[in-house]
Amino acid sequence: MATAARWGALVPTGRELRSIREGALYHAAAVAFLKNGYHGTTLDDIAAALGVKKATLYHYVRNKQELLFRCHMAASDVTDEITRQIPTNGLTGLEKLQRALHGYLEALLGEESSNLIMIEESALTPENYVQVIARRDQFQAVLLGFVKEGLADGSISTGDPKLALFAILGGINWTQKWYRAGGPWGPGKIAEGIVRQMVRSIAADPDKALSA
């Protein structure tokens, strides 16, 4: 009962709610890491956000740094899911890129998802570091593939594709530095605006309207 009431009220009573609790934990950690950085976040902070005491966290993770690792993994799960939903055929490279970016940015701004994206990888174990980088590279490789498709099909016009992609990802990722829920624009509106503008920066025909 006491137990059921805790964990941010996100957790129903039951047997295998362990994975649910883990999810809540990763989310709380991600929020805290995003706000104060890895080194600026205390395990006490995270525990308090969950209505739990610090020692309890060790039932779910071995380390503080493992917590960071899991956050990155969860984020990569999201990006994997996003790219999986892009149809292979019937879309130009530009359209594919736009869909991917839109899904990505919405996830970034959404309360529910693991909204940690790329915080302080330097705090990771070497072994964990390579995994995180590998999966991120994979996501970027997919996006880069879309750019190259666009160059090939004429929907995209740009200089170095990698440089162009990084610039775009910058515009996207930076959003979470200044976006605060409750501002004048909602997350959907923002995502659409930012993505449209970024896509425009490499569109062969910038004035052709692109539907989200």
Next chain:
Amino acid sequence: MATAARWGALVPTGRELRSIREGALYHAAAVAFLKNGYHGTTLDDIAAALGVKKATLYHYVRNKQELLFRCHMAASDVTDEITRQIPTNGLTGLEKLQRALHGYLEALLGEESSNLIMIEESALTPENYVQVIARRDQFQAVLLGFVKEGLADGSISTGDPKLALFAILGGINWTQKWYRAGGPWGPGKIAEGIVRQMVRSIAADPDKALSA
């Protein structure tokens, strides 16, 4: 003599080298903060980078947090200088924006300047925080003015100007997350490429070449 050899060999012997030492200190701090974050950086780290012992730093700053504050101030000095050099007349809003962004990004990537841009303001004292934010807002206000000029003179075409500016700044600022000196492209080439692309995202006529 011993003294002359330290401080990263950046410091010539002389009477008023105090301010030079302070500069070297701020620079070393900025580099460290950028790499590992404020909380992830030790005063020992910074001192070691200068070939000095930790306690010595306290001759030049009262606090670790004052070090962060001074870094931010130094960065704002740079942005102030950049905007000061933009001529008031004879340029479109788009051109002014491009020049400012180019100067800014070059400073960001250059070894010599204070290359801290916007790291962990949450670690600042409330009083220092407002100062930092105020000066940053001022820089952004100038840039926003350029955007509005561009909208007025027809050189820029975009939705909400503030949103557009933030997206662009994201593309710019993010660069320092992935740029490493010694890579395939030099800082000048990168700055030009990134800025041109970002500017293109709001240019009324995206295909008109813009000289840097």
Next chain:
Amino acid sequence: MATAARWGALVPTGRELRSIREGALYHAAAVAFLKNGYHGTTLDDIAAALGVKKATLYHYVRNKQELLFRCHMAASDVTDEITRQIPTNGLTGLEKLQRALHGYLEALLGEESSNLIMIEESALTPENYVQVIARRDQFQAVLLGFVKEGLADGSISTGDPKLALFAILGGINWTQKWYRAGGPWGPGKIAEGIVRQMVRSIAADPDKALSA
């Protein structure tokens, strides 16, 4: 078990021994502060006296200075108790004063009580400082009341009552500067002797024997 053996063997096993531990902590702190002063006392000193490591102390106090504050509060609790036991009626002012002083000095010299009396209030937080001073003033006000009663009922003869009280309290308080357990006189004997003499200094009839 390990736990039970520590804390100066003062602590029995049990559930609510937290308050007992706190008491032992305050006592150890008081002893150390008395001997070496606040600034001359290390948290390591206090921890060592309890057979505990320094970091453990932070489970019971937030600060070193809070430790000082708690010691003062404990001392004031003792003085409150002492004055509470003086009957209102049936005694001359001089007799009341003597009883209070005797109880006070016995507490001062006793091993068991918090034997800190007035050490380095200057190290206290402003907020804590006013509390400490307020309670001490209250004790002195009670004693001063006894003196004035004595002047009224003819049992006391003196010049300025406040000055007289301060002189007496000096004679009492100073005792803890030189008294060492195990000397030729026991605490009871000393307390009686000192108090009798001090009381004599303002007694209207100094030669009338006063029973302790």
Next chain:
Amino acid sequence: MATAARWGALVPTGRELRSIREGALYHAAAVAFLKNGYHGTTLDDIAAALGVKKATLYHYVRNKQELLFRCHMAASDVTDEITRQIPTNGLTGLEKLQRALHGYLEALLGEESSNLIMIEESALTPENYVQVIARRDQFQAVLLGFVKEGLADGSISTGDPKLALFAILGGINWTQKWYRAGGPWGPGKIAEGIVRQMVRSIAADPDKALSA
């Protein structure tokens, strides 16, 4: 010139003002030690009180602890001088005691003298400690001699003489804990009042007026 203006304006220009400077130093140290304790006093504090920088102090003393030692020695010089001025013949023990105490307390409260009396001897070197204690014991021995004389000549009536003396010294010494210049009573008035009362506590005939 700059030099002449410093050192608390106490120091005229000249060749052998070293000893004068030393005197000013000891005085400043004594004041600081009295107020904040030995460990609570910084060499910077003392230097600042003299309008001098910390490193300068090392031209006059080897150590911080030597400073404490010198203060104690200066205080003992004062007490030596006081007892030297008590005439051997023609006075009762009680009268001698009173004169000594009066001189002592006036010195204690006076601005000019080294007003350190017995602060934190525990911070002294063992060697210095024995010297300090020896000279203090000597002073107390003289006073104790007066008490014994008084017992012999009938001017004093008390129990254990040493205990009685300690009680009296307590009343005297404690004064500097609460006395603040500028209060309702001047130092002369206070000294007289306190001493008269303390002397009364052991006078054979308490009501015989004693002139200061």
Next chain:
DNA sequence: AATGAATGAGGGTTCATTCAT
């Protein structure tokens, strides 16, 4: 599963002391 207690390993800061100027 949850937590109070304990602690080792730092990290920031102070400060007495030394030294070169």
Next chain:
DNA sequence: TATGAATGAACCCTCATTCAT
């Protein structure tokens, strides 16, 4: 003589982690 600079040694305090309950 006076002082700015530098530093070793502490000290207070935090925090991730372990363990017994």
